[in-house]
Every structure is written in C-alpha cells, then in structure tokens.
Amino acid sequence: MKKRLLAALLAGMMVFSLAACGSKESTTTEDQKEDSKAEESAELEDSLVVYSTHSEDMLEEICNAFTEKTGVEVEYINLKGELADRVRSEKDNPQADIMFGGDTATYMLLQDEGCYEATKPEWAGDLPDDFKDADGYWYGTYKTPVVMFYNTDLMTAEEAPKDWSDLVKPEYAGKIITRDSLSSSMRSTIAALVSYYTANESEEAAWEYIEGLNANIKNYYNSGSMMFQAIGKGEAAISIAVLDNIIDNRDNNSMPLEIVDATSGAITITDCIAAIKNAPHPNAAAAFVEFVGSKECEEMVANSFNRMPALDAALEGAPEWMKTGYAPMTLDWADISANQSATLERWETDYIDGNKTVQSN
Known part of the structure; x- marks a missing residue:
C-alpha cells in the first residue's frame, strides 16, 4: 500500500514537473515572440537629419522617396569635404542621425573613433564583404x-x-x-x-x-x-x-x-553610409540606412544620377555601362x-x- 502510494506521488510529481517545463517553454516562446514583435514595430521618429557630400538634387530625390515610404521628414545638409570633421566634432552631442557619402578610409577612421551605431539592414548579407564593415557600422552604397x-x-x-x-x-x-x-x-x-x-x-x-x-x-x-x-x-x-x-x-x-x-x-572609391552613435532619431536612422542601400533605391539613383550601385542585385535595372565599368x-x-x-x-x-x-x- 505504501509502495503504491509512493509510486502515485512520484508519478504525480513527474506530471507536474513536465507540465511546469512545458509551461516554461511556452512562456519563453511567447516572450521571444513579443520581443520580436516589439523590435519589428519600433516606432520611427517624425524626423531625420542627414549630413552628406552628395548633390542637392540626388539628396532631394532620395529623401523625398524615403519620406513617401515612411512618413519621416528629412533635413539634409551638404557638407562637402567638411563632412567627417563635423561628425567628429559633434561626437559628444550629435546633431545629425546619418553620415552619407565619403570613402571607406574615412569611415574606417571614424569607426575607430566610436562615431557610429551598428545597423542590420535586410540586404547586408547580399553586399560583398569589401563594401561593408563586418560588424555593421558602415555600408557601401555606390562604387565611385x-x-x-x-x-x-x-x-x-x-x-x-x-x-x-x-x-x-x-x-x-x-x-x-x-x-x-x-x-x-x-x-x-x-x-x-x-x-x-x-x-x-x-x-x-x-x-x-x-x-x-x-x-x-x-x-x-x-x-x-x-x-x-x-x-x-x-x-x-x-x-x-x-x-x-x-x-x-x-x-x-x-x-x-x-x-x-x-x-x-x-x-x-566606395561611397558609404552609417548611422551616427547616440543620434537623436535612431529608429529613423536605421530605416534610412535600410532604404538607401536597398535594390529599389540603388536602381533609382543609378538611373537618375549615374551612380554605380554597390549592391550587385541593383545592377539588373541599372544603365548598361555600369555592368562593365573600369578596372x-x-x-x-x-x-x-x-x-x-x-x-x-x-x-x-x-x-x-x-x-x-x-x-x-
């Protein structure tokens, strides 16, 4: 009798234990799902500031397309050769969200100085290694x-x-x-x-x-x-x-x-883009990086401004001369x-x- 009671108690404990484990696994899965949903639905800020070296016409077309797609209003400032110095000088109090334009060497230098925030655009895996930072701090946009x-x-x-x-x-x-x-x-x-x-x-x-x-x-x-x-x-x-x-x-x-x-x-030169560390509008900045390097945007820029895309997939809809280029x-x-x-x-x-x-x- 005592043995049957002990066996019943042990069986009950095992059932309870398995149920608890199942409940814990289910809870973890649900938590992960919620976290994923939260990441996916991260709200974009209403505005974005871009420091760039690119032409006004090109910036206007890109930024207007981004605003139409996301609703985020973009202010862009062309700083020519002063771009890196401005980003560096504002490192402790960033006034912009995006650095757009300039070569790989400049981005490597400012990355070492801790000026960028890593981003993970969907197309990053399709971009050749020579045109991106391994940890996602900057990405090539155009081969120039x-x-x-x-x-x-x-x-x-x-x-x-x-x-x-x-x-x-x-x-x-x-x-x-x-x-x-x-x-x-x-x-x-x-x-x-x-x-x-x-x-x-x-x-x-x-x-x-x-x-x-x-x-x-x-x-x-x-x-x-x-x-x-x-x-x-x-x-x-x-x-x-x-x-x-x-x-x-x-x-x-x-x-x-x-x-x-x-x-x-x-x-x-590989013209690049990066989100600035501690920027005022980090979610909009990540979305802008995502948009600028996408096949959609790179094809648009290739046809409107003769800029050769770094993303190979964008060459499909680019002008014919870009498919040969110069050594x-x-x-x-x-x-x-x-x-x-x-x-x-x-x-x-x-x-x-x-x-x-x-x-x-």
Missing part, C-alpha cells in the same frame, strides 16, 4: 570610380595621358585643372595616389609625384560645376572627376569629353585610412598653391 578625362576639342587621344603617372610630365604643364580640398573625391584621390606610390616606389617618390602634379595644375576649383564649365570653355584640356559626373556632362550637357582608362586603374587600381584602403589625416594635412599645407584656387561667387 575617379578617372582622368580630357576635352577632345583641345587634345587628341594620342596626346592625352594614358596613366596617372603621365600627369607630372612637362608637356601637361598648365593643361590640368582639378577640384580643391573641399571635394571629398579629390581628397580620396590624393590620399590614394600617395598610398599607391609609397607602396610601389617610396614615400619620397609619392610626394615628388604630388609636387609635380601641383606644378602642372593650372587651377583648383572649389565647385564641381565651375570646374566642368572651365573644361567646356577650353581653359584647360585635362581634369579628374568621378565617372558619373563626366558621363552626365558628356551625355546631358553635350561636352566633348573623353574618359582615360588608366593603365594602373581607376581610383575606385580598379590596386589600393590598400586600411593603409589609406590610417594615414589619411596626415596625408591630407600635408597636401593642403605644403603642396596646394593657394594662388591657383578659384572660388565660387
């Missing part, structure tokens, strides 16, 4: 080749430079115009060239090259439109710019421009990032001739 080009009314293909090394030759003295240090693409170009010649020759050779380039440059422009107008008017034959701007002025403004497919390759120069962007500040300071302080700088009115 920087190339040489020339005015075909002033120079033949035989007379034009064939590689970056040619720009320092005596025959090109006074025949080159470029952007100044306000241009983020020109800053990236100088940092890349110094790194390239240091790696392949020596640091001394790299700075001799920059000195020779400055000697041959007729003018530096702090406005991209002014620089292209100068090329169009025949003030100089040769210049350097991002590929999409050259194509836009060639095809839409009927300028007689020819692109140089440099022997050592195009300086291919990239072999560059160590980690090295460029580590030395960028010192390189640019030296370039601005010791090499740019201020008397050659043309200011916009």
